[in-house]
Amino acid sequence: MDRIEATYYVETPYPLADAAAVMAGEQSSGTFVAIPGETEALKMQYAARVERMEELETVAASSLSGEQLHFEKYHRGKVTISWSLANFGANLPVLCSTLMGNLYELRQFTGIKLIDIQLPDSYTTHFRGPKFxxxxxxxxxxxxxxxxxxxxxxxxxxxxxxxxxxxxxxxxxxxxxxxxxxxxxxxxxxxxxxxxxxxxxxxxxxxxxxxxxxxxxxxxxxxxxxxxxxxxxxxxxxxxxxxxxxxxxxxxxxxxxxxxxxxxxxxxxxxxxxxxxxxxxxxxxxxxxxxxxxxxxxxxxxxxxxxxxxxxxxxxxxxxxxxxxxxxxxxxxxxxxxxxxxxxxxxxxxxxxxxxxxxxxxxxxxxxxxxxxxxxxxxxxxxxxxxxxxxxxxxxxxxxxxxxxxxxxxxxxxxxx
Missing domain, CATH: 3.20.20.110 (Ribulose bisphosphate carboxylase, large subunit, C-terminal domain)
Structure with a gap:
């Protein structure tokens, strides 16, 4: 199934893979605990996936305020997450809520920036775009x-x-x-x-x-x-x-x-x-x-x-x-x-x-x-x-x-x- 991908530049005091998994869960089917109805079949079709990660630099101080705890280091990296087109339809507001919504509130991160979006042709075909x-x-x-x-x-x-x-x-x-x-x-x-x-x-x-x-x-x-x-x-x-x-x-x-x-x-x-x-x-x-x-x-x-x-x-x-x-x-x-x-x-x-x-x-x-x-x-x-x-x-x-x-x-x- 075609998927939309988004790549983020992130900063977190936690292991990058763990923080990325939280992003994917928060912005699709997940919550902070397992709940009835969130079956493996449902997650397979509708849950966001972490597609790629790239570890970058490590810094001693956070860019933004985060948890009220002291950490010795903060990891920066690029994370690419994908979602099934079935999650959106041709709905730009829902797409924006997914790409730039609650993930900016996650306590696991002291920095998140959306770098780029990859949109499959099967998605852009639903829009006329600029007429002139x-x-x-x-x-x-x-x-x-x-x-x-x-x-x-x-x-x-x-x-x-x-x-x-x-x-x-x-x-x-x-x-x-x-x-x-x-x-x-x-x-x-x-x-x-x-x-x-x-x-x-x-x-x-x-x-x-x-x-x-x-x-x-x-x-x-x-x-x-x-x-x-x-x-x-x-x-x-x-x-x-x-x-x-x-x-x-x-x-x-x-x-x-x-x-x-x-x-x-x-x-x-x-x-x-x-x-x-x-x-x-x-x-x-x-x-x-x-x-x-x-x-x-x-x-x-x-x-x-x-x-x-x-x-x-x-x-x-x-x-x-x-x-x-x-x-x-x-x-x-x-x-x-x-x-x-x-x-x-x-x-x-x-x-x-x-x-x-x-x-x-x-x-x-x-x-x-x-x-x-x-x-x-x-x-x-x-x-x-x-x-x-x-x-x-x-x-x-x-x-x-x-x-x-x-x-x-x-x-x-x-x-x-």
């Missing part, structure tokens, strides 16, 4: 649109009037932007009610489309209670929009899948809150596992941070996240990686060197708005920096060839910014 993905996103903008798509975020995130927001959208569209998004903090405010903002922005973008043939994509943040999310979704559709943004952690897996299943808008998945799930090396979930769940739910565009970003994440981690979004899943499209967080044209060259890919939505806030050449110079500078990257130019060579890139380097401080 990379190519679909580009085609919604223009038949000529190619990645990387260049985008930005409306700032200030809260406080702009509808009129000011619409005017900024107009200026961005005229500058050649491909994509604009609400900030994740922007919902429906007293001075900018959601429906009114959508209609004002889409009027600007429709006028721009009539003139140029290009339909700039705007990701409206519909994150809210479920009924309001559905209402907000319909507002975008009726206004002629093409994209809805959801804060993944805030609204949850089921709400995201419900929205994505409608299939009329591309879904921009904002991962705010992910650092809480990942930042500690021995607690939470890696992006490799995380993105698989959201792709199954149908997210088309997924934030991955960016090279030399303004947050804590290393370039190595960002590159792994990018590659994870683009990695094949049977029957499931890749998600379009969204690069953001302190990006400007200068990171484009290193991003291409590290990944050899251009299938990105490349978001820059200050990198566009604060460019010495204005909004137009900011958009042009980023697009030219990507042209230079693909052509194999260094940042210095790009500066010599493109004035907008040179201005950006002078403003934002070069490769070390």
């Amino acid at each position: 993905g990379i190519e679909g996103t580009a085609k919604l903008i223009s038949s000529q649109a190619k990645t990387p798509l260049v985008g930005t975020i409306i700032k200030p995130s809260v406080g702009l009037t509808i009129e000011d927001t619409a005017d900024l959208v107009r200026r961005l569209a005229e500058a050649g932007i491909d994509f604009i998004k609400d900030d994740e903090l922007m919902g429906s405010t007293l001075n900018s009610p959601f429906a009114d903002r959508v209609h004002a922005i889409m009027e600007v973008l429709k006028n721009h489309q009539d003139k140029t043939g290009k339909k700039v994509m705007y990701a409206f943040n519909i994150s809210d209670e479920m009924d309001n999310m559905l209402r907000n979704y319909d507002t975008i559709v009726n206004a002629g929009g093409s994209c809805a943004m959801v804060s993944l952690y805030s609204v949850g897996l089921t709400a995201v899948k419900r929205i994505a299943d409608i299939g009329q808008l591309t879904i921009h998945g904002h991962r705010n809150g992910w650092g809480m799930l990942n930042r500690h090396p021995l607690l939470g979930v890696t992006f490799s596992a995380y993105q698989k769940l959201w792709r199954l739910a149908g997210v088309d565009q997924l934030h991955v941070n960016g090279i030399r970003n303004k947050f804590w994440e290393s370039d190595e981690s960002v590159v792994k996240s990018i590659k994870a979004c683009l990695a094949p899943m049977e029957g499931i499209r890749p998600a379009l990686p969204v690069l953001s967080s302190g990006q400007w044209g200068g990171q484009a060259i290193d991003t291409f060197k590290l990944t050899q890919a251009t299938d990105y939505l490349y978001l820059a806030g200050g990198g566009i708005m604060a460019h010495p050449g204005g909004i137009s110079g900011g958009v042009t500078g980023i697009k030219q920096a990507w042209e230079a990257a693909v052509a194999g130019l260094s940042l210095e060579e790009a500066m010599q060839k493109y004035p907008a890139v040179k201005q950006a380097v002078e403003k934002f401080g070069g490769a070390k910014s």
Whole structure:
């Protein structure tokens, strides 16, 4: 029978094999004592199995608080556990409860982190995944649109009037932007009610489309209670929009899948809150596992941070996240990686060197708005920096060839910014 496998990085003061057996029992048919009804035949079909173990380092102090006992050493290792597909069905919440549920509470562990999930083809076939993905996103903008798509975020995130927001959208569209998004903090405010903002922005973008043939994509943040999310979704559709943004952690897996299943808008998945799930090396979930769940739910565009970003994440981690979004899943499209967080044209060259890919939505806030050449110079500078990257130019060579890139380097401080 096909099985789902999950690999964990764990820390425990007990022998690794004993601790792993507790994990498998807790997350399937077992409890802390033998009980009537838990037959060998039942366990053979439905109990989780420890498939592999790899002993790693031993440390003298625990990573997280555990039992109120003193241990001289704590064992770290990788543990792979599998479950029968019969335990889940096509039920993402139950899958998540199994992979990331009570096992994090087990007293036998002073650290557990989900590293990756292996999903058999017979499981992924139950899900449509991203309806639009990379190519679909580009085609919604223009038949000529190619990645990387260049985008930005409306700032200030809260406080702009509808009129000011619409005017900024107009200026961005005229500058050649491909994509604009609400900030994740922007919902429906007293001075900018959601429906009114959508209609004002889409009027600007429709006028721009009539003139140029290009339909700039705007990701409206519909994150809210479920009924309001559905209402907000319909507002975008009726206004002629093409994209809805959801804060993944805030609204949850089921709400995201419900929205994505409608299939009329591309879904921009904002991962705010992910650092809480990942930042500690021995607690939470890696992006490799995380993105698989959201792709199954149908997210088309997924934030991955960016090279030399303004947050804590290393370039190595960002590159792994990018590659994870683009990695094949049977029957499931890749998600379009969204690069953001302190990006400007200068990171484009290193991003291409590290990944050899251009299938990105490349978001820059200050990198566009604060460019010495204005909004137009900011958009042009980023697009030219990507042209230079693909052509194999260094940042210095790009500066010599493109004035907008040179201005950006002078403003934002070069490769070390």
